[in-house]
Amino acid sequence: MVVLLAALSHAAAAAESRHAMVVAEGDLAARAGLEIIERGGNAVDAAAAVSLALGVTNSGSCGIGGGGFMLIYWAKTGKLYGLDYRERAPAAASATMYIRDGKPAEELARTGPLAVAVPGEIAGLDAALRRFGTMRFSEVAAPAIKLARSGFPLSPHMARDISLTAPAIAHDPGFRAVFFNAGGSPLKAGDTVYDRNLAVLMQRLGDEPVESFYHGEVAAEIAAYMKDRGGLLTAQDLAGYTPVWRDPIHLAHHNYDVYSMPPPSSGGVVLEILGMFGPSHMEGLGVDSPPYLAQLIELMRQGFVDRDRYADPAFVTVPIAWLLSAAHLAQARADALHHQNGLAPTAAAHDHGTSNFAIVDKAGNVVDVTTTINTIFGAQIMVPALGLILNNEMDDFSVAPGVPNAFKLIGAKTNEIAPGKRPLSSMSPLIALRHGRPAFVAGGSGGPTIITGVLQVTLDSLDFDLDPERAVAEPRIHHQAAPDMVFVESSMPTPTTNELRRMGYNIRLVPELGAVNAIRIAPGDLRGAFDHRKGGGAVGD
Numbered sequence: 064m065v066v067l068l069a070a071l072s073h074a075a076a077a078a079e080s081r082h083a084m085v086v087a088e089g090d091l092a093a094r095a096g097l098e099i100i101e102r103g104g105n106a107v108d109a110a111a112a113v114s115l116a117l118g119v120t121n122s123g124s125c126g127i128g129g130g131g132f133m134l135i136y137w138a139k140t141g142k143l144y145g146l147d148y149r150e151r152a153p154a155a156a157s158a159t160m161y162i163r164d165g166k167p168a169e170e171l172a173r174t175g176p177l178a179v180a181v182p183g184e185i186a187g188l189d190a191a192l193r194r195f196g197t198m199r200f201s202e203v204a205a206p207a208i209k210l211a212r213s214g215f216p217l218s219p220h221m222a223r224d225i226s227l228t229a230p231a232i233a234h235d236p237g238f239r240a241v242f243f244n245a246g247g248s249p250l251k252a253g254d255t256v257y258d259r260n261l262a263v264l265m266q267r268l269g270d271e272p273v274e275s276f277y278h279g280e281v282a283a284e285i286a287a288y289m290k291d292r293g294g295l296l297t298a299q300d301l302a303g304y305t306p307v308w309r310d311p312i313h314l315a316h317h318n319y320d321v322y323s324m325p326p327p328s329s330g331g332v333v334l335e336i337l338g339m340f341g342p343s344h345m346e347g348l349g350v351d352s353p354p355y356l357a358q359l360i361e362l363m364r365q366g367f368v369d370r371d372r373y374a375d376p377a378f379v380t381v382p383i384a385w386l387l388s389a390a391h392l393a394q395a396r397a398d399a400l401h402h403q404n405g406l407a408p409t410a411a412a413h414d415h416g417t418s419n420f421a422i423v424d425k426a427g428n429v430v431d432v433t434t435t436i437n438t439i440f441g442a443q444i445m446v447p448a449l450g451l452i453l454n455n456e457m458d459d460f461s462v463a464p465g466v467p468n469a470f471k472l473i474g475a476k477t478n479e480i481a482p483g484k485r486p487l488s489s490m491s492p493l494i495a496l497r498h499g500r501p502a503f504v505a506g507g508s509g510g511p512t513i514i515t516g517v518l519q520v521t522l523d524s525l526d527f528d529l530d531p532e533r534a535v536a537e538p539r540i541h542h543q544a545a546p547d548m549v550f551v552e553s554s555m556p557t558p559t560t561n562e563l564r565r566m567g568y569n570i571r572l573v574p575e576l577g578a579v580n581a582i583r584i585a586p587g588d589l590r591g592a593f594d595h596r597k598g599g600g601a602v603g604d
């Protein structure tokens with residue numbers, strides 16, 4: 064039985080259940096996952112269904128034209144598995160591809176055909192299903208196909224995505240057909256959206272989706288469209304795409320074993336900041352207390368400084384074991400608490416693209432997925448006949464030395480563009496075990512605020528012992544080293560913000576910082592929360 068706890072004072076939406084739970088940034092997508100579990104599927108089957116459904120209902124954030132990371136706890140082996148189906152740079156990409164007349168033209172990495180990296184979503188879902196799933200692709204795609212074909216009510220979040228990008232996407236025939244009414248106005252929240260070409264595409268993928276999408280007719284159609292528009296992505300790039308199984312990374316934190324994705328994810332940054340706190344550094348500090356928040360700010364800064372070492376491990380050696388070693392954590396903490404820097408302030412951008420969801424099934428398997436097409440509607444181009452929205456993940460590379468990306472992250476050389484390389488990501492799904500059994504799962508969306516959001520919800524849950532809905536609803540802060548500015552949600556109590564100002568921090572109040580989902584897991588007692596900041600669904604049985 065599901066107990067909905069949607070009207071809690073902290074305005075987070077949560078659910079309690081005994082056997083299974085799906086929490087997603089979309090109610091219909093969460094229900095698609097639960098439907099698969101109720102038909103006998105496991106958490107991986109459900110994850111494929113939720114991913115595909117989110118690609119319909121939250122297509123401003125994620126979909127088949129993007130890619131992501133899947134973290135799996137598999138009850139039968141008691142082990143964790145990480146699947147990287149991040150996009151890759153096309154073979155024709157290069158470190159200087161966005162330089163025009165000697166200057167970086169970073170807008171080319173954000174919108175239009177040159178921004179598109181090779182999508183990994185379908186290859187990832189297929190790999191996960193083949194290794195751990197019990198259902199065929201067509202079975203897990205069925206709920207998504209139904210939503211796209213029969214229509215679904217537009218969520219307030221998606222309506223905002225459409226209106227924010229309307230000046231750009233209204234000129235694209237594919238977007239116009241799906242997201243605008245006959246008079247050319249953007250659809251509004253509650254309007255019914257039909258995405259029939261996307262329904263047909265998912266149907267065409269059948270039970271051999273990789274064959275069709277990466278090698279067959281669909282691949283040829285994508286490549287032809289890209290060629291026509293002056294993009295780099297070719298049929299060979301699609302044919303060469305492979306997802307990668309990666310061993311999750313680990314940190315012992317109090318009585319928990321915390322796991323996340325290795326590079327090119329930023330899971331290591333979350334674990335490093337968590338590790339810098341150490342077991343006793345928070346004693347006597349309250350969840351919103353200024354001394355705690357001041358430590359958090361300094362440790363976030365150090366985490367983002369060390370993030371410059373991160374990139375695709377096939378191209379760069381990322382010293383993860385050293386970064387998470389006790390010696391480095393102690394030194395990094397000491398450095399962090401005596402920092403000096405003079406970085407110039409600029410505004411950070413948090414546009415709420417990307418989507419996270421978490422699933423616990425009846426066998427105790429746990430899946431945590433973060434998937435994205437990067438910023439809202441990705442490259443803002445759609446292959447119209449396929450209903451396929453293409454990512455702009457190339458902007459997650461360092462476009463040129465010192466040039467900030469859409470999230471004001473200033474790229475390091477480690478993350479420069481190279482053919483076939485995966486861009487560094489902030490997506491950081493996290494699963495914590497206690498005494499060898501899953502106890503907590505969290506993940507989020509919102510560019511670099513994913514790192515700090517997942518971190519804070521984890522600290523609030525594991526260290527401050529808050530319920531998931533309270534942990535998710537707590538006001539959050541964000542600091543990413545550059546700009547030298549602390550973003551604070553306006554829901555933070557004013558005396559706290561004033562105290563941080565008095566301590567000398569350069570505070571910028573913002574309405575909200577990213578979105579985080581969380582589930583607390585105990586035998587027969589699952590409690591999940593999605594983030595009211597973005598909306599979503601938490602359903603269980």
Ligand code: DON
Binds near residue numbers: 414415436487489513
């Ligand atoms: O992988 C990354 O870090 C980005 N592409 C995530 C983008 C994102 O979360 C968009 N929302 N603000």
